Amino acid sequence: MRGGSIYIERSSGLHWLHPLTKVALTALCFASAAALPGLPWLLALFVGLLLPLAIWGRLTGAFLKACLLVVGPFVLSLTIIQGFFSGGETVLFKLGRFAFTQEGLLAGLTFAARLLVALGGTLLLMQSTPQPHLMQALTERGFPPRIAYVVLTAIQIFPSFQDRAQVIMDAQQARGLELQSGLLNRARLLLPMVGPLILGSVMDVSERAMALEARAFSSPARKTSLNTLADSLLQRAVRWLLALAAAALLLWRLWSALQ
Amino acid sequence: MIELKKFSYWYPGTEQPALDRVSLSIAEGEFIGIVGANGAGKSTLCYALSGFVPHFYNGETEGQHTFNGQDMASLDLGQLAGQVGLVFQNPFNQISGARFTVREEIAFGLENLGLPQSEMRARIDEALELVNIQDLAERSPFSVSGGQQQRIAIASILAMQPRVLVLDEPTSQLDPDGTRDMFTALNKLVSTRKITVILAEHKLEWLATFCDRVIALGGGKLRAEGSPQAVLSSEQMLRLGVGRTQYSEAAARLLRTKQLPVTLEQAKKALK
Amino acid sequence: MNLRVEGVSFRYPSGVLALDGIDLAIPSGQLLAILGENGAGKTTLVKLFNGLLRPSQGKVYIGDWDSAEHTTAALARRVGFLFQNPDDQLFERTLAREVGYGPRNLGASEAEVKRRVARALKLVGLHDMAEAHPYDLPQPQRKLLALAATIAMDTPILVLDEPTIGQDEVGRGAISRILTDLHRMGRTLIMISHDMDFCAEHAQRMLVMLNGKIHVEGTTEDVMGQTKKLDEAEVAPPQLVRLAQALKMPGTPLTVDDFVDEYKQWRKKKKSK
Structure with a gap:
């Protein structure tokens, strides 16, 4: 992991794919999450497509762990809420006057599975693609470089922000600030903690801006890239197919909803 | 190649000039040290010599300010970026943060200049070698020490092949190891590449060892200029809040020479 | 107030052994x-003194307090701490409020806070x-302000x-002047520094660390004379000591006065030979 990015360095076919191919794949995952009718279909997509891709990318463990961490809490809360409150005939058990139904359980699990497929696709993209490469692919197709820069630095500088917050907390504790729980105490912590963090960052901004100018950030030249992102005719074809499939799924879903 | 004639500069909204009628001429391939107490105008002079005054900081100027015979105000930072490089105090703020590896970080400026890939690669390899950080090329610029980060910042500027490198207290946050590496790298640049190096610095012993010429500032004015020994050994340095090396201080009490020693070598010779 | 470190080791969660059997x-x-x-x-060592880090093994005593029994905020009554970067702590609207922040945390009365702020500034x-x-x-002046804020805690x-x-x-x-004053007031002062000329001039004792030991x-005087040990720890002696060594002069002069005296004696002896 580098900076605040969740990219995991491996040498695999998945890693070598052009970032936009993986973006198309993620788009398909989102479309499927929205369009596929039921739990079996969604799980089949996860097991039949995403999991093999993760294995191909030598990311199996990290991928499953991330899925569990991100989607797990939703599975729990969604099944509980849906199980109790979405009604249904088949009562599995009762807590006081609330009934937990099989229909509700299924609805909760289905919703969680939709999340799993959509987020799973995103995680796979992020874990197998360095963000600078993703941004490069996007800027090469007209995405504004200034926005790309802001996104990238935000990701990378976040951990150093955390480090600094820790130092500030140490410094204020050393000045007798007691870290206690309770709302009032938390409020008392806010200014001494956030104040230096913000003031310090404001001070840094002008130096950062100058340092960027020193690196010709505002040069009128057309920007180039150190690395060429490998692409191929096959990948381009696959990208179009994936995009078409995603669009088709959504249209089909829209159509059946209107029927 | 850079010339100031009675140059004055006021930051926006201030009445006291930050630089007050400074006249200065810098030739190609010189290694110049700038000394002065905090607030004497060292940083502002660094900005002026690299074009950030008047291009980044607005405010008023007076007098002449030229780069290679051209009026500095008529050039813009985009044009200057490949010719004059500026390195700052805080290494962390100079890492663009937009790239994952040191190699890519150094490429950042070259990509902005729109250079072709083959030329970028050659320049990056050269810059890595100049500051001796080849072994860091594939590391994350955030995972290395402050001294190494500062050398990455210098390599990133050097890869843009400026004729002049201006450094504003680059070692103030570094430990002795980092300081030594930095001076070794700078010295190599001047001696092998004929790059002009201009360095604002408090560490007098290092300045005296490597610089060709030292400029002393006080209250925005140029107060002294000359060989490191002539400038740094003078009593005026005490009044300017620059101080002197302990070699000079000890020798001042023991010797009656016209020029006191400033470095260890000079002191050894004088006191033998 | 004295400070004791007994058999302390410290291992970071990453597994790095940063301190290894320290007695002090x-x-x-x-x-x-x-x-x-x-x-x-x-830095790891001094962070144990006010509980910002807790030893993996061993004990740290601040006077008669076992540091393990007190929070960092409580230890702040006995140990003041000046961090390297003042901007990591400044947040108040005025210098006076900033300096008064610590004493207020420690529960000093307003009159007392006022007195301490005035004295520290x-x-x-x-x-x-x-x-x-x-x-x-x-x-650089913000650093002096942070120092005043530390001094006002009256530790x-x-x-x-x-x-x-x-x-x-x-x-x-x-x-230099502030440290001399504080020292004269009887405070215990512990400084980490790479500024050898400054340390040589002010410190009474020195402790050189290498690999957590x-x-x-x-x-x-004793430590600055141990050229070989300093070399091993990558610590360069101060300018005057280096000059004395280069001249093959005996002794380890720590201040310009020392050097001048020792130099004169050495010359006299040389001449009489």
């Missing part, structure tokens, strides 16, 4: 400098600026991390 006693009123290259364990020479905003000061022990970094000659002079410890 710092008597009341001493001015100690801790030296060593980056990563030698200096006076000591660092910022008393004319009491109502200014901290960020009206340039960075018997003070830890200073790189007090002279980023300071010019004027700032170094101010800090105490490499050498002793009086400043």
Whole structure:
């Protein structure tokens, strides 16, 4: 992991794919999450497509762990809420006057599975693609470089922000600030903690801006890239197919909803 | 190649000039040290010599300010970026943060200049070698020490092949190891590449060892200029809040020479 | 107030053993400098003194307190701590409020806070600026402000991390004067610094660390004379000591006065031979 990015360095076919191919794949995952009718279909997509891709990318463990961490809490809360409150005939058990139904359980699990497929696709993209490469692919197709820069630095500088917050907390504790729980105490912590963090960052901004100018950030030249992102005719074809499939799924879903 | 004639500069909204009628001429391939107490105008002079005054900081100027015979105000930072490089105090703020590896970080400026890939690669390899950080090329610029980060910042500027490198207290946050590496790298640049190096610095012993010429500032004015020994050994340095090396201080009490020693070598010779 | 470290080791969660079997006693009123290259364990060691880090093994006593029984905020009554970067702590609207923040946390009365603020600002020479905003000061002066904030806590022990970094000659002079005053008041002072000339001039004792262990410890004169040990720890002696060595002069002069005296004696002896 580098900076605040969740990219995991491996040498695999998945890693070598052009970032936009993986973006198309993620788009398909989102479309499927929205369009596929039921739990079996969604799980089949996860097991039949995403999991093999993760294995191909030598990311199996990290991928499953991330899925569990991100989607797990939703599975729990969604099944509980849906199980109790979405009604249904088949009562599995009762807590006081609330009934937990099989229909509700299924609805909760289905919703969680939709999340799993959509987020799973995103995680796979992020874990197998360095963000600078993703941004490069996007800027090469007209995405504004200034926005790309802001996104990238935000990701990378976040951990150093955390480090600094820790130092500030140490410094204020050393000045007798007691870290206690309770709302009032938390409020008392806010200014001494956030104040230096913000003031310090404001001070840094002008130096950062100058340092960027020193690196010709505002040069009128057309920007180039150190690395060429490998692409191929096959990948381009696959990208179009994936995009078409995603669009088709959504249209089909829209159509059946209107029927 | 850079010339100031009675140059004055006021930051926006201030009445006291930050630089007050400074006249200065810098030739190609010189290694110049700038000394002065905090607030004497060292940083502002660094900005002026690299074009950030008047291009980044607005405010008023007076007098002449030229780069290679051209009026500095008529050039813009985009044009200057490949010719004059500026390195700052805080290494962390100079890492663009937009790239994952040191190699890519150094490429950042070259990509902005729109250079072709083959030329970028050659320049990056050269810059890595100049500051001796080849072994860091594939590391994350955030995972290395402050001294190494500062050398990455210098390599990133050097890869843009400026004729002049201006450094504003680059070692103030570094430990002795980092300081030594930095001076070794700078010295190599001047001696092998004929790059002009201009360095604002408090560490007098290092300045005296490597610089060709030292400029002393006080209250925005140029107060002294000359060989490191002539400038740094003078009593005026005490009044300017620059101080002197302990070699000079000890020798001042023991010797009656016209020029006191400033470095260890000079002191050894004088006191033998 | 004295400070004792008994059989302390510290391992970071990452597995790095940063301190390895440290035994140390710092008597009341001493001015100690801790030296060593980056990563030698200096900062880790002093962070144990106010509980910002807790030893993996061993005990740290601050006077009669076992540090394990107190929070960092409680230990702040006995150990003041100046961090390297003042901007990591400044947040109040005026210098006076900033300096009063610590004493207020410790429960001092308003009258007492006022007295301590005035005294601390006076000591660092910022008393004319009491109502200014901290960020009206340039960075080197903000460091003096942070120092005043530490002094106002009235702790018997003070830890200073790189007090002279980023300071010019004027700032170094101010800090030198402040440390001398504090030392005269009987406070225990512990400083981490790479500024060898400054340490040699001010410290009574020195402790050189290497790889998480105490490499050498002793009086400043004694430690500065141990060329080989210093070399192993990558610590360069101060200018005057290096000059004396280059001249093959006996002794380890720590101040210009020392050097001048020793030099004259040495010359006299040489002549009489």
